[in-house]
Structures are given as C-alpha cells and as structure tokens.
Amino acid sequence: MIQNLSEHQREDLLEALAQGGQKVTPQREVVYAVLLAKRDHPTVDEVFQRARESMPGLSLATVYNCLETFVGCGLVRQVNHERESTRYCPNLAPHAHFRDESTGRVHDIELPAHVLSTLRSILPNGFETDSIEISFHGHTKNSRTHTSN
Amino acid sequence: MIQNLSEHQREDLLEALAQGGQKVTPQREVVYAVLLAKRDHPTVDEVFQRARESMPGLSLATVYNCLETFVGCGLVRQVNHERESTRYCPNLAPHAHFRDESTGRVHDIELPAHVLSTLRSILPNGFETDSIEISFHGHTKNSRTHTSN
DNA sequence: CTGAGGTTTTGAATCATTCTAAACACCCAC
DNA sequence: GTGGGTGTTTAGAATGATTCAAAACCTCAG
Numbered sequence: 396m397i398q399n400l401s402e403h404q405r406e407d408l409l410e411a412l413a414q415g416g417q418k419v420t421p422q423r424e425v426v427y428a429v430l431l432a433k434r435d436h437p438t439v440d441e442v443f444q445r446a447r448e449s450m451p452g453l454s455l456a457t458v459y460n461c462l463e464t465f466v467g468c469g470l471v472r473q474v475n476h477e478r479e480s481t482r483y484c485p486n487l488a489p490h491a492h493f494r495d496e497s498t499g500r501v502h503d504i505e506l507p508a509h510v511l512s513t514l515r516s517i518l519p520n521g522f523e524t525d526s527i528e529i530s531f532h533g534h535t536k537n538s539r540t541h542t543s544n
Numbered sequence: 545m546i547q548n549l550s551e552h553q554r555e556d557l558l559e560a561l562a563q564g565g566q567k568v569t570p571q572r573e574v575v576y577a578v579l580l581a582k583r584d585h586p587t588v589d590e591v592f593q594r595a596r597e598s599m600p601g602l603s604l605a606t607v608y609n610c611l612e613t614f615v616g617c618g619l620v621r622q623v624n625h626e627r628e629s630t631r632y633c634p635n636l637a638p639h640a641h642f643r644d645e646s647t648g649r650v651h652d653i654e655l656p657a658h659v660l661s662t663l664r665s666i667l668p669n670g671f672e673t674d675s676i677e678i679s680f681h682g683h684t685k686n687s688r689t690h691t692s693n
Numbered sequence: 694c695t696g697a698g699g700t701t702t703t704g705a706a707t708c709a710t711t712c713t714a715a716a717c718a719c720c721c722a723c
Numbered sequence: 724g725t726g727g728g729t730g731t732t733t734a735g736a737a738t739g740a741t742t743c744a745a746a747a748c749c750t751c752a753g
Contacts, residue, residue, distance in 0.1 A: 418750090420700065439740080454702050459741070477624055478710075480740065493671055504666060513662050514678070517653060522642055524682040529663070533673040567719090569731065588709080603733050608710070627741080629709060 397428045397449045404431060411468040425450045426461040430471060430485045436492075436501040438480040474501060476530065491529035504531065546577045546598045553580060560617040574599045575610040576619070576634075585623055585631040585641075585650040623650060625679065640678035653680065 400408065408427050409419050429437070429445045437445070443458045462483055465471035474482040476494050482501060489511065491504040506529070514527055549557065557576050558568050578586070578594045586594070592607045611632055614620035623631040625643055631650060638660065640653040655678070663676055 416699095418699080420749095422701070452702085456703080456742085457701055460701075473626075475624065475626055477622075478630060481627060491666070493667065493673075496674070502671075504668070504671075507666065510662055510666055513659055514680075517640070517656065517659055518642070518680065519653070521685040522651075522653075522680070522682060523685060524642075524680045525645070526681045528677075528679045528681070530677050531667065531671070531673045532675045532677070533671060536670040536672060565730095567730080569718095571732070601733085605711085605734075606732055609732075 397425065397432050397445060400424055400428050400431070404428075408470065411470045412464070415464070415468045417464060417468070422450065422453060422457050423461050423464070425453065426458055427465065427470070427485075430465075430483060434484060436474055436482040436484050438482050440480065442483065476501070491531065493531040493533065493535075495535050496532060497534045502535070504529075546574065546581050546594060549573055549577050549580070553577075557619065560619045561613070564613070564617045566613060566617070571599065571602060571606050572610050572613070574602065575607055576614065579614075579620060579632060579634045583633060585633050587629040587631050589629065591632065625650070640680065642680040642682065642684075644684050645681055646683045651684070653678075 404427070405419070405424070408424065412419055412423070425446045426442060428449075429442050432445075439455070439458055439462060442462065443453070443455050446453050446458060462471065466473055466483075470486060471483050472486045474484060474492055476482070476492070484503070489506045491506050493502040493504050494500075495502065511527065514529075515524060518524065553576070554568070554573070557573065561568055561572070574595045575591060577598075578591050581594075588604070588607055588611060591611065592602070592604050595602050595607060611620065614632075615622055619635060621633050621635045623633060623641055625631070625641075633652070638655045640655050642651040642653050643649075644651065660676065663678075664673060667673065
C-alpha cells in the first residue's frame, strides 16, 4: 500500500502544478505518491495497478492524464526504451539510463556536467538542444546490486 | 523510382545475410535499395511506400520482415524516438541522432571515439554495455542545411 | 443556487507492430 | 524432372499501448 505524500512532497506537487494553472487532485496525489514510493521506472500499467490499491476506482485514462500532466510540468520524466511501454521516473538530477537486457530493469546512471558539455560540443553549428537522452543497453554483472534511481 | 543496388552494395547485402544463413531475395534487395537511396531515416511505412514504386506487389509485413532481418545482421540500425514509429538507417559509423522538433526530421551527428569512451567511463562497476544510444532533441537554426545522414 | 471550467470515467477508436496460415520459391536427392 | 523440405512472402486477423470522445463530476466564483 502506498504511503501518503509528505508535507514537502505535496508542496512540490502543488507548486509544479500551479505553474501550469492546474490543481492538486486526489488522483494526482496518489499517482505521484506511487512514483515516489518505488523508483523503479514503472510503466503506466504498473502505476495503475499500484495506485488502485489505495484508490480502487481510479481509471487507466486518469493515470495517463496524470502522468502526462506531470511530464508537462517537469515533475516527472518519461523513459522510452525501444518499442516498449513508456516508463516514468520522478525527475531529479540529469541522468542516463541503463537497460539490463537480461532482467529488463532500468538503472539510472548519474551524468556529470562535463559529460553533458562534451556531448553538447559535438553538435555542429546551428543545432540547438533542448534535451539529451542517453541510454545504455547491456547487462549487469552481479557485483553489488545498484540502486535503481 | 529506386535505383538498383550497385555491385558493391549487393555484395554487402549478400555477405551480411549469409552470416545469418539467409538469402538475398528480390524483396530484400528493393528494401535495402530504398534505405540506401534516401538516407532520411524513413519509417516502415515510408519504406513500404517507396519500395512499392518498384515492386507493386510488396506487402507491408514483408517490409517489416526485411528490416528486422537487416537489423539482425547489423546492416541497418533502428532509431526510436519517443513513441513514434520506428525509423531505419543504413548502418555506418557510430553516430548520435538529433531530432528537430519543428520539422520532425532526424539528423545524424558524428560521434567521435573520445565521446564514446567518456560515456563508457561514467558507468559504475559491473555494468557491461553492448550499445549506447544518444539522442538530442531541439531545433536547427537555418544556418546551412545539414545533410541528414 | 447556478454556471463555467477543469478533471475523471468509460468505452470506443487508432496506430504501429506482430502473428497466423496459406501460398510460394528454391534447392537437393532421387 | 519430381517430391520434399525449408525459408520467404502474403493477406488479413490479432494485439497492445495509447488517445479520443462524451458524459458525469467537482469546485469555486458570482
């Protein structure tokens, strides 16, 4: 079962939504709480399943709506991998994604500023970037398990 | 109308397919020729349309099959962008993609070796990469138009 | 209380992609 | 050349994620 949002988290949510002239609703709180509870890059459907545990009447379309809204106000980031269902993670520092082919799990990889600027430097003149996405594919050797966000 | 493959190109095709124990077929030739003719990262459907001009009976499923085969033998690369249709480009040097949000066009960005190694260096221990995908989103200032491959 | 506007719900619709089964085509052994 | 066997192509149905449409809901301003 999903915890409620902390004061602080509800603040973030409210503030972010307010910027786009949108409100906090019970559904949005639940969906946001689900994302914060387990940062394992869930698909829409996974979010839906988890959110339903605390709010049984919730509909799938609403989950799509909420997530889209969150993405719109920069609260959450979309992760697309090949042709699979879109996954979501609560936004934090800039990071790349590592997709483990064997487990299907997605790990976040911290992205130091110098790497970002190196990347930007390879763009020819006239190319203006809004965002850069980097994803690694491979597999993890079980050295230590790595936190997935 | 699509040109036939050059000697050299047919060679490449034959060799690549042979490795997977697969044959050159008229359909595969046409699809491959389409990819080489205009390196603008066409979708399956675009490939289908173009290929049909030289081979009217060609079916969409076959285009899917051919492209999948090519990807399987490393002749061609898939480019996924957000949730849009998959696009294809004939494989060459390692490169990143730049997606112009205003035109929807995809440009290839050359990827120097040092950038690749910088990227690999940010992976924690135990992460083994097979491939890295980098995509920029943004827009292009019309300095000079840039070739799209 | 009344209405306007954004939100949620349900179910239908869309779109890319995959699957299935039947028809083909080619090659090898006889 | 004839009959299989194997891999390929075809057409159309099926799937799955996502989006759309319309009705029901809520909430807040007047």
